[in-house]
Amino acid sequence: MAGTQKDAAQKERQVVLSVHDLTVGFGSTIVLDNLNLDIYRGEILGFVGASGTGKSVLMRTVLRLLPRRGGSIKILGTDYDEATDEQRVALDTRLGVLFQHGALFSSLTVKENIQLPMREYLDLPQSLMDELAFLKIEMVGLAPEAADKYPSELSGGMIKRAALARALALDPDLVFLDEPTSGLDPIGAAEFDMLIARLRDTLGLTVYMVTHDLDSLFSVCDRIAVLGQKRVLVEGTLEDMFAFDDPWVQSYFRGKRARSVVTTEQDATPTAQSD
Numbered sequence: 346m347a348g349t350q351k352d353a354a355q356k357e358r359q360v361v362l363s364v365h366d367l368t369v370g371f372g373s374t375i376v377l378d379n380l381n382l383d384i385y386r387g388e389i390l391g392f393v394g395a396s397g398t399g400k401s402v403l404m405r406t407v408l409r410l411l412p413r414r415g416g417s418i419k420i421l422g423t424d425y426d427e428a429t430d431e432q433r434v435a436l437d438t439r440l441g442v443l444f445q446h447g448a449l450f451s452s453l454t455v456k457e458n459i460q461l462p463m464r465e466y467l468d469l470p471q472s473l474m475d476e477l478a479f480l481k482i483e484m485v486g487l488a489p490e491a492a493d494k495y496p497s498e499l500s501g502g503m504i505k506r507a508a509l510a511r512a513l514a515l516d517p518d519l520v521f522l523d524e525p526t527s528g529l530d531p532i533g534a535a536e537f538d539m540l541i542a543r544l545r546d547t548l549g550l551t552v553y554m555v556t557h558d559l560d561s562l563f564s565v566c567d568r569i570a571v572l573g574q575k576r577v578l579v580e581g582t583l584e585d586m587f588a589f590d591d592p593w594v595q596s597y598f599r600g601k602r603a604r605s606v607v608t609t610e611q612d613a614t615p616t617a618q619s620d
């Protein structure tokens with residue numbers, strides 16, 4: 346799509362998260378410097394960057410778990426700095442988070458983990474919270490029996506799904522996924538990617554996914570943003586990544602591993618029948 350057409354198309358779409366001139370640092374070290382990023386409703390944005398560039402710092406700052414030195418963050422059009430306490434709480438319920446390694450509470454069952462955000466933000470009778478927890482469990486493809494299991498009784502893939510169910514507990518608009526497929530085998534990772542794409546389609550979710558997984562980037566992400574040099578170095582489609590003249594971006598998207606993923610994806614794509 347030509348640049349101006351693409352710009353116009355993006356303007357039509359609702360911005361769910363808007364980060365403007367964000368600066369974050371620790372002591373004398375600046376990690377993010379005047380960073381800008383928009384995420385649009387219904388998209389899956391894959392966020393990549395070399396290790397230590399600040400992907401987690403950005404996610405944690407947007408979630409208000411880290412302070413910032415400058416810039417603004419708008420969620421669904423509301424600026425956190427200008428929001429009242431009540432509005433901030435309301436905004437927090439619009440966000441779901443799946444932290445790296447799941448981060449479930451080990452002393453709570455899956456059902457109790459899913460109900461934690463409900464207890465924190467909603468005032469619902471236990472029977473309704475149970476019903477909702479079972480709904481989320483089904484949504485992420487876990488068997489109902491998983492509800493009463495503790496995290497130590499679950500496989501890695503089941504932990505990810507349970508953590509996703511907890512992220513969906515409050516029916517968020519935007520979910521943050523921090524390396525959701527890390528530690529999963531390729532089949533488990535592909536299934537998890539498909540689950541995320543299905544939830545996006547059925548629930549209209551917007552997904553912000555920090556990932557190192559080329560398969561995820563190539564198969565489910567609508568758009569990719571690369572973090573480098575303390576800012577978003579490039580954002581766009583895979584074609585935009587291939588065309589971007591930067592050594593890290595080139596070696597990441599055109600390297601040996603990327604080529605093997607592209608080849609596998611092409612092999613898996615059904616070709617048109619010729620008459």
Ligand SMILES: Nc1ncnc2c1ncn2[C@@H]1O[C@H](COP(=O)(O)OP(=O)(O)OP(=O)(O)O)[C@@H](O)[C@H]1O
Pocket residue numbers: 371376394395396397398399400401402403
């Ligand atoms: N609480 C903190 N205090 C001081 N420095 C921090 C803190 N959190 C992160 N950093 C530093 O900020 C930089 C970015 O870290 P971050 O964890 O965001 O990287 P990342 O891009 O997520 O890396 P990876 O891909 O390896 O997970 C690193 O240099 C890290 O040491």
